[in-house]
Amino acid sequence: xxGSNHRIVISARDLTKVYHMGDVDVHALRGVTLDxxxxxxxxxxxxxxxxxxxxxxxxxxxDRPTGGEYxxxxxxxxxxxxxxxxxxxxxxxxxxxxxxxxLARTSAVENVELPLIYSGLGTQERHRRxxxxxxxxxxxxxxxxxxxQLSGGQQQRVxxxxxxxxxxxxxxxxxxxxxxxxxxxxxxxxxxxxxNAEGMTIVLITHEADIGAHAxxxxxxxxxxxxxEEGTP
Amino acid sequence: xxxxxxxRVCLRALLRNKMRSFLTMxxxxxxxxxxxxxxxxxSGARESVNQQIASLGDNVFMIFSGSTNRSGTRMGWGxxxxxxxxxxxxxxxQCPSVRYVTPSVRVSSQLLYGSQNWSSQIMGxxxxxxxxRRYEVVNGRMFNDTDLRGAxxxxxxxxxxxxxxxxxxxxxxxxxxxxxxxxxxxxxxGAKGQAAMGHDQDDIVLIPNTTASKKFYGGDARVSMxxxxxxxxxxxxxxxxxxxxxxxxxxxxxxxxxxxxxIRTQAxxxxxxxxxxxxxxxxxxxxxxxxxxxxxxxxxxxxxxxVTERTREIGIRMSVGARQSDILWxxxxxxLMLAALGGLLGVLLGVxxxxxxxxxxxxxxxxxxxxxxxxxxxxxxxxxxxxFYPARxxxxxxxxxxxxxx
Numbered sequence: 001x002x003g004s005n006h007r008i009v010i011s012a013r014d015l016t017k018v019y020h021m022g023d024v025d026v027h028a029l030r031g032v033t034l035d036x037x038x039x040x041x042x043x044x045x046x047x048x049x050x051x052x053x054x055x056x057x058x059x060x061x062x063d064r065p066t067g068g069e070y071x072x073x074x075x076x077x078x079x080x081x082x083x084x085x086x087x088x089x090x091x092x093x094x095x096x097x098x099x100x101x102x103l104a105r106t107s108a109v110e111n112v113e114l115p116l117i118y119s120g121l122g123t124q125e126r127h128r129r130x131x132x133x134x135x136x137x138x139x140x141x142x143x144x145x146x147x148x149q150l151s152g153g154q155q156q157r158v159x160x161x162x163x164x165x166x167x168x169x170x171x172x173x174x175x176x177x178x179x180x181x182x183x184x185x186x187x188x189x190x191x192x193x194x195x196n197a198e199g200m201t202i203v204l205i206t207h208e209a210d211i212g213a214h215a216x217x218x219x220x221x222x223x224x225x226x227x228x229e230e231g232t233p
Numbered sequence: 234x235x236x237x238x239x240x241r242v243c244l245r246a247l248l249r250n251k252m253r254s255f256l257t258m259x260x261x262x263x264x265x266x267x268x269x270x271x272x273x274x275x276s277g278a279r280e281s282v283n284q285q286i287a288s289l290g291d292n293v294f295m296i297f298s299g300s301t302n303r304s305g306t307r308m309g310w311g312x313x314x315x316x317x318x319x320x321x322x323x324x325x326x327q328c329p330s331v332r333y334v335t336p337s338v339r340v341s342s343q344l345l346y347g348s349q350n351w352s353s354q355i356m357g358x359x360x361x362x363x364x365x366r367r368y369e370v371v372n373g374r375m376f377n378d379t380d381l382r383g384a385x386x387x388x389x390x391x392x393x394x395x396x397x398x399x400x401x402x403x404x405x406x407x408x409x410x411x412x413x414x415x416x417x418x419x420x421x422x423g424a425k426g427q428a429a430m431g432h433d434q435d436d437i438v439l440i441p442n443t444t445a446s447k448k449f450y451g452g453d454a455r456v457s458m459x460x461x462x463x464x465x466x467x468x469x470x471x472x473x474x475x476x477x478x479x480x481x482x483x484x485x486x487x488x489x490x491x492x493x494x495x496i497r498t499q500a501x502x503x504x505x506x507x508x509x510x511x512x513x514x515x516x517x518x519x520x521x522x523x524x525x526x527x528x529x530x531x532x533x534x535x536x537x538x539x540v541t542e543r544t545r546e547i548g549i550r551m552s553v554g555a556r557q558s559d560i561l562w563x564x565x566x567x568x569l570m571l572a573a574l575g576g577l578l579g580v581l582l583g584v585x586x587x588x589x590x591x592x593x594x595x596x597x598x599x600x601x602x603x604x605x606x607x608x609x610x611x612x613x614x615x616x617x618x619x620x621f622y623p624a625r626x627x628x629x630x631x632x633x634x635x636x637x638x639x
Binding site: 057060062063082083086087089090091095097101102103105114115117118119120123162166 | 548553
């Protein structure tokens, strides 16, 4: 590691993933090597079946690789137990999903508090940080609204606030604009740019080239391998 | 994860489906209410029966003619009276452990007074009967030895008889007819209330036993049964032994033959009552247990549905860092809360039911706090037992699959 500006957040070596579907082995990843430095904005592109979802699950510590090494924020995580992985997700990773994945009938601020509940923070501190995160994404006046009372763009902002609230090392966005119209998509991408400018490392998974174009570095997957890489860290 | 936060999460999930939560609880509510009200009613009933048994008197025993065996045909108790007034006299003089003893000669007849008539229990006894059974003459006097020797046609009547025959006029000095014979009422007994099994102890007419034998049985000295009491509670066993020895000797019963009489003590009666109330408790307890089990299965069923419905929520929680144990506890606590809340409601309902029953039926009920605590704890255990499988199922969900679930 050469100084704080070039700290490595993701260091993946030769990741493979094999699913056993009955008698057939499906090779979702065939050896992906990837380094992401702190403060990068990187997009992982690929058609469906390219292995990008599998890569995202492994990077997000929702799944473990069949082979290879994965070091996240300096911690070897490829062989951790499910419980330990839950802890890693809680501390290091903020997820933003296509379908927002907010808890229904739960207010915006309580949705944002959710990761902090599992960090064991006290009520006061949880509240303070959740409000701070919602203010950061421009929803200071929607704290107590339920998801059903918010627009799609607003719901995605709540989800982004939730992903930020634990000050993660990495923001992992899986098709974050897939359910949004073009104008709202641009607003969300602007928000990502702002967060990235503040130093947040962002990994964007998408199949849309124009959304991927927002990232400074783009990696294209096909058939479980890196097909192309463009841009600079 | 903080316990208070967890409690709030669970409470909110339960309140979200109020009707469903209530219906799920209902099985437990009914089970616990059944336990609580039954325990209350049986312990109340036992208490009042014990009081009634105690009201029989102190250290009381009764002797019945036993079953007899004539030419191979066994007859029931009292089928043939074979205890005589002389036997009773022997018991009185020869048993040091016996304080009071009286023969009792039963007479069945309608009582007549003027235009009124009444059917009562007419017993020929000695004055010791009052000491044994704790009757008290509150008006007039009890018959005495002179009356006994002379087989006087006098009687002492219970409160129920007074009420039914005399309706407000003073009975003492009046004449009533028993099987056409005139008897002078010389005394009235104070009220005693109901005996065990609801029999009215005040519906009674006492006459000298000599009068009963002479006037109604043609001088036959046999008695229907014997009442007596021991000198102390500890002496009951000795009294029983002494009386058995004397009666066997007087009746010339060989060492290998059965007694031709039966001695029943107060303790025997109490234990019979105890036995039947225990049977009742076991029966009702098993009904309650079944209902709790059914309630538990209801909880398991609903929790399984709930886990399926909330698969996505589980996925979201896992993605932001919930461990398997966090999810397990969340769902386990939810079913525990359902069951315990059902248990509490059941206690309230049970208390209400037993209070209503004691008001309507006039029984004393007694809901013990111990029973309430045990019932709620048991309901909680049912919740944990039947909640474990759904909770474990939830905790073992794969986060990726759970997030994809529609």
